[in-house]
Amino acid sequence: MNDVAARILHRLSKAGDFLSGEVLCREFCITRSAVWKHIQLLRNEGYHVEALTGRGYRLTSLTGRPVEAEVAPFLTVRRFGRSILYHEVTASTNMLAKSLASDGLPEGCVVVADAQTGGRGRMGRTWVSPSGVNLYFSLILRPGVPSIRVPQLTLLVAAAIHQALNSVVPGIAPLVKWPNDILINGRKVCGVLCEMQSEPDFTNFVVVGIGINVNQSEIPPELQDRATSIFLETGRLVSRPELLASFLNHFEPLYDAWLLEEDLGFILPYLERYSLLQSKQVTIDQLKRTISGTVSGIARGGELMLDGADGQTILISSGEADLQKRTL
Amino acid sequence: MNDVAARILHRLSKAGDFLSGEVLCREFCITRSAVWKHIQLLRNEGYHVEALTGRGYRLTSLTGRPVEAEVAPFLTVRRFGRSILYHEVTASTNMLAKSLASDGLPEGCVVVADAQTGGRGRMGRTWVSPSGVNLYFSLILRPGVPSIRVPQLTLLVAAAIHQALNSVVPGIAPLVKWPNDILINGRKVCGVLCEMQSEPDFTNFVVVGIGINVNQSEIPPELQDRATSIFLETGRLVSRPELLASFLNHFEPLYDAWLLEEDLGFILPYLERYSLLQSKQVTIDQLKRTISGTVSGIARGGELMLDGADGQTILISSGEADLQKRTL
Numbered sequence: 001m002n003d004v005a006a007r008i009l010h011r012l013s014k015a016g017d018f019l020s021g022e023v024l025c026r027e028f029c030i031t032r033s034a035v036w037k038h039i040q041l042l043r044n045e046g047y048h049v050e051a052l053t054g055r056g057y058r059l060t061s062l063t064g065r066p067v068e069a070e071v072a073p074f075l076t077v078r079r080f081g082r083s084i085l086y087h088e089v090t091a092s093t094n095m096l097a098k099s100l101a102s103d104g105l106p107e108g109c110v111v112v113a114d115a116q117t118g119g120r121g122r123m124g125r126t127w128v129s130p131s132g133v134n135l136y137f138s139l140i141l142r143p144g145v146p147s148i149r150v151p152q153l154t155l156l157v158a159a160a161i162h163q164a165l166n167s168v169v170p171g172i173a174p175l176v177k178w179p180n181d182i183l184i185n186g187r188k189v190c191g192v193l194c195e196m197q198s199e200p201d202f203t204n205f206v207v208v209g210i211g212i213n214v215n216q217s218e219i220p221p222e223l224q225d226r227a228t229s230i231f232l233e234t235g236r237l238v239s240r241p242e243l244l245a246s247f248l249n250h251f252e253p254l255y256d257a258w259l260l261e262e263d264l265g266f267i268l269p270y271l272e273r274y275s276l277l278q279s280k281q282v283t284i285d286q287l288k289r290t291i292s293g294t295v296s297g298i299a300r301g302g303e304l305m306l307d308g309a310d311g312q313t314i315l316i317s318s319g320e321a322d323l324q325k326r327t328l
Numbered sequence: 329m330n331d332v333a334a335r336i337l338h339r340l341s342k343a344g345d346f347l348s349g350e351v352l353c354r355e356f357c358i359t360r361s362a363v364w365k366h367i368q369l370l371r372n373e374g375y376h377v378e379a380l381t382g383r384g385y386r387l388t389s390l391t392g393r394p395v396e397a398e399v400a401p402f403l404t405v406r407r408f409g410r411s412i413l414y415h416e417v418t419a420s421t422n423m424l425a426k427s428l429a430s431d432g433l434p435e436g437c438v439v440v441a442d443a444q445t446g447g448r449g450r451m452g453r454t455w456v457s458p459s460g461v462n463l464y465f466s467l468i469l470r471p472g473v474p475s476i477r478v479p480q481l482t483l484l485v486a487a488a489i490h491q492a493l494n495s496v497v498p499g500i501a502p503l504v505k506w507p508n509d510i511l512i513n514g515r516k517v518c519g520v521l522c523e524m525q526s527e528p529d530f531t532n533f534v535v536v537g538i539g540i541n542v543n544q545s546e547i548p549p550e551l552q553d554r555a556t557s558i559f560l561e562t563g564r565l566v567s568r569p570e571l572l573a574s575f576l577n578h579f580e581p582l583y584d585a586w587l588l589e590e591d592l593g594f595i596l597p598y599l600e601r602y603s604l605l606q607s608k609q610v611t612i613d614q615l616k617r618t619i620s621g622t623v624s625g626i627a628r629g630g631e632l633m634l635d636g637a638d639g640q641t642i643l644i645s646s647g648e649a650d651l652q653k654r655t656l
Contacts, residue, residue, distance in 0.1 A: 098525075102430075123530055144615075146646040148476050151528035179528065195532075197426075197525045200479035200507065201646040202451055204523075287472075318474040318529040 004028055005038040009047060009069040012059040020056035066112045066135060066240045074245030077252040079108040080139065081245065087111070089131065091118035094195055094209035097138035101205040102197070105140055112137040112244070119211060121191050122180060127211050128220065134229070135212040135240050139248070142205050143259060147198035150206055151317065152264050152302040153255075154180045157192050157208050159267055160251035162274055165190075167250070168243050169230055175276040178295075178304050178321055182212075183276055187228035189213050210247070214238050263300040271298050277321055282306070286319040295321075332356055333366040334397040337375065340387040341401050348384035394440045394463060394568045402573030405580040407436040408467065409573065415439070417459065419446040422523055422537035425466035429533040430525070433468055440465035440572070447539060449519050450508060455539050456548065462557070463540040463568050467576070470533050471587060475526040478534055479645065480592050480630040481583075482508045482522050485536050487595055488579035489518055490602055496574050497558055497566055503604040506623075506632050506649055510540075511604055515556035517541050538575070542566050591628040599626050605649055610634070614647040623649075 008028065012019060024035045039049050039057055048060040062070050068084035075081050083106075090096050090113040097111040113136050116129035129136050143150070158176045165174045165182065174182050174189065182190035193209040213219075213229035215237050230238050257266060264271070272278055277295040284291045284306065293306035296313060303315035336356065340347060352363045367377050367385055376388040390398050396412035403409050411434075418424050418441040425439040441464050444457035457464050471478070486504045493502045493510065502510050502517065510518035521537040541547075541557035543565050558566050585594060592599070600606055605623040612619045612634065621634035624641060631643035 098430075102426075122527055147479060147524070148645055151475060154528055193527060195525065195527050196475070197523065199450060199521060199523050200482055317476055 002038075002041065004030065004034075005041045005045075006069045008035070008038050009042055009059070010072055012049065012057060013062065013069070013073050015059075018050075018052065018055040018058045023056070062241070064240060065114060065132075066137065066244045070241035071245045074242045074249075076245075076249045080252045080255075081108065081110050081248040083109045085109065085111045087113045089113060089115040089117060092116055092120055092209075093136050093138040094120065094193060094207050097140055097207040097209070098195060098197070098205075101140045101207060107140055107142040109140045110137050110244075110248070111140075120193065120209075121211075122193055127191060127193075128223065128227075129211065130216060133215040133217070133231075135210065135214055135244055137210055137244060139208040139210070139251075140205060141208060141255070143203050143255075145203055145259070146201050147196065147203055148200075149263075150194065150196045150198065150203055151179075152258070153206060153208065154192050154194050155264060155271055155298070155302050156254055156258055156267060157194070157210065157251060158182060159270055159274075160247055160254050161190055161192070161210065161212070163250040164243060164246035165230075168246050169234060169236065169238055172230065172234055174274070176271060176274050177276040178298065179302065179318075184228060184230070184233045188226055189228055189230060189233070212243065214240055214243060264298070264302050265300045268298055268300065277304070277323070281324040282321045283324055284316050284319040284321050286316075291316065291319075292324070330366075330369065332358065332362075333369045333373075336363070336366050337370055337387070337397040338400055340377065340385060341390065341398070343387075346378075346380065346383040346386045350384075352385070390569070392568060393442060393460075394465065394572045398569035399573045402570045402577075404573075404577045408580045408583075409436065409438050409576040411437045413437065413439045415441045417441060417443040417445060420444055420448055420537075421464050421466040422448065422521060422535050425468055425535040425537070426523060426525070426533075429468045429535060435468055435470040437468045438465050438572075438576070439468075448521065448537075449539075450521055455519060455521075456551065456555075457539065458544060461543040461545070461559075463538065463542055463572055465538055465572060467536040467538070467579075468533060469536060469583070471531050471583075473531055473587070474529055475524065475531055476528075477591070478522065478524045478526065478531055479507075480586070481534060481536065482520050483592060483599055483626070483630050484582055484586055484595060485520050485522070485538065485579065486510060487598055488575055488582050489520070489538065489540070491578040492571060492574035493518075493558075495578070496571050497562060497564065500558065500562055502602070504599060504602050505604040506626065507630065507646075512556060512558070512561045516554055517556055517558060517561070540571065542568055542571060592626070592630050593628045596626055596628065605632070605651070609652040610649045611652055612644050612647040612649050614644075619644065619647075620652070 021032050021035050046063040050058045050060050067086045093111045093113050115131035116136050119127035119129035121127045174184050177183050180192040181188050190212040196206045197204045215231045216229040219227050293308045296307045297305045299315050303317045307313050349360050349363050374391040378386045378388050395414045421439045421441050443459035444464050447455035447457035449455045502512050508520040509516050518540045524534045525532045543559045544557040547555050621636045624635045625633045627643050631645045635641050
């Protein structure tokens with residue numbers, strides 16, 4: 001879509017009612033026939049634009065795709081999401097965003113895709129990414145902090161997603177599963193994959209990749225015990241542009257606060273309140289060993305605090321946490 | 329240089345004496361005129377190859393450039409440096425190596441340049457990189473460890489450089505300045521810049537960038553109080569291929585040990601023994617604050633241990649350390 005068409009779409013969307021061709025001509029400094037051409041472009045993109053002689057143009061429905069023109073009306077923050085690069089399909093939004101960040105794309109830009117052919121979760125795992133129903137996007141950050149602070153971002157992002165879900169879909173009671181998943185009723189609805197390029201003292205960029213199962217109506221049988229979607233849990237279709245904007249609206253202020261702080265201390269009460277693992281017996285699968293214990297909290301550095309059988313508390317900075325069966 | 333020419337060079341270099349054309353024909357399965365053509369290629373590349381009727385060919389001098397064929401004879405390790413990509417000039421070997429690592433270049437490959445037009449140190453600082461005299465190279469690693477362990481690599485690399493300098497240039501008494509420089513007589517002779525691309529749990533790749541002032545005979549006036557070269561300190565010209573190989577020979581076993589360990593514990597006694605800052609009064613310049621104290625050691629995680637005026641020991645994980653004037 002060209003820039004004028006996107007701005008006309010945005011204008012019609014905000015108006016919510018008929019706007020005369022004359023008004024559009026004046027606001028965008030174009031001729032009536034140019035207005036008509038841009039309206040045709042919007043219709044070709046799937047937008048329903050009603051045209052009535054004497055009244056002008058009215059947008060009757062959006063496409064629901066997470067494109068810039070549809071996300072912008074919901075945005076209340078100034079930096080994040082003001083530039084959104086949309087692709088019908090890409091291998092992985094994180095791969096694309098890393099490449100664009102290497103080329104200098106600034107902080108706050110979002111890469112979003114309607115479908116991914118090679119979506120990935122942590123440790124190279126597959127993230128199933130069907131077309132047209134879910135959110136797959138990557139946000140570019142340039143925090144400039146020492147690299148050891150960056151893993152804290154995963155939990156900060158999880159907190160913002162948790163807030164966005166509560167705000168857009170009240171009553172669904174999501175929980176954060178340390179370190180990077182959001183679950184509803186014990187099944188995963190969202191995953192976060194942060195990747196960074198950094199020196200020890202300085203982080204060049206972080207790509208925050210987020211997949212949210214939004215309106216997906218079927219989950220492959222082999223994943224049904226572990227994965228779900230907002231639609232499957234609530235029976236409600238959710239606006240993907242609104243949910244994306246809501247995440248950005250919640251995350252930007254959290255991120256700004258975190259940059260001024262030393263650690264996650266300021267958000268720990270929130271994270272512990274909505275932590276799936278809090279006070280649970282868990283087993284942590286690390287690459288080299290397995291550790292069991294009771295989760296007593298989250299440390300300021302983002303580590304999971306685990307009380308072992310010997311009464312000692314240890315800090316776990318990475319690994320996969322599994323609830324022990326008897327406590328499920 | 330083509331592969332056969334490189335192997336002939338290697339063979340002549342190992343022989344150290346005349347090899348008959350017949351032997352070379354047989355070993356490389358090529359004709360006498362092909363041998364002659366490859367010898368001409370080597371001569372065009374700057375190698376001095378003597379040809380004597382009835383005796384054959386003898387290599388009388390190497391170019392001294394850090395190319396694979398000249399490094400290989402000094403290598404004793406199996407993985408690191410077995411593939412060396414040499415460029416006459418590049419912007420920055422780290423930039424090139426990051427790009428190649430993104431494309432899948434495996435662990436152990438080395439990118440080396442005879443000159444850099446945009447050499448960088450930590451925090452984006454310039455690294456002066458004149459042509460033909462020094463070593464500028466980047467080693468690709470794929471450690472697969474959690475990202476918080478990666479900053480430890482800088483000190484591990486510094487230890488290996490320290491060992492290589494002692495081995496190739498006995499008696500120069502280098503010291504490691506936490507976290508990433510090597511100094512001789514109080515002036516910098518080498519800098520290390522590790523950059524990584526990682527997820528929190530998994531490091532995709534690390535590029536270890538190393539600049540060593542080897543045979544540089546003039547230092548720009550504005551740097552003379554801070555920088556030096558091996559030649560300026562000892563009056564000796566050092567073989568760059570040998571020094572590069574010696575670093576790889578020392579680093580590979582240290583790296584393998586580190587992968588099996590949890591931290592730097594196994595190398596701490598060495599690092600503390602040759603630490604410029606040990607027991608010194610220092611001021612640490614971090615981005616947001618300045619901290620002063622007496623250095624009491626290096627922690628297992630690679631942090632500098634600083635005893636403050638209040639008797640508390642704090643761990644410094646990043647920042648620039650300056651010796652306080654009265655203790656210089």
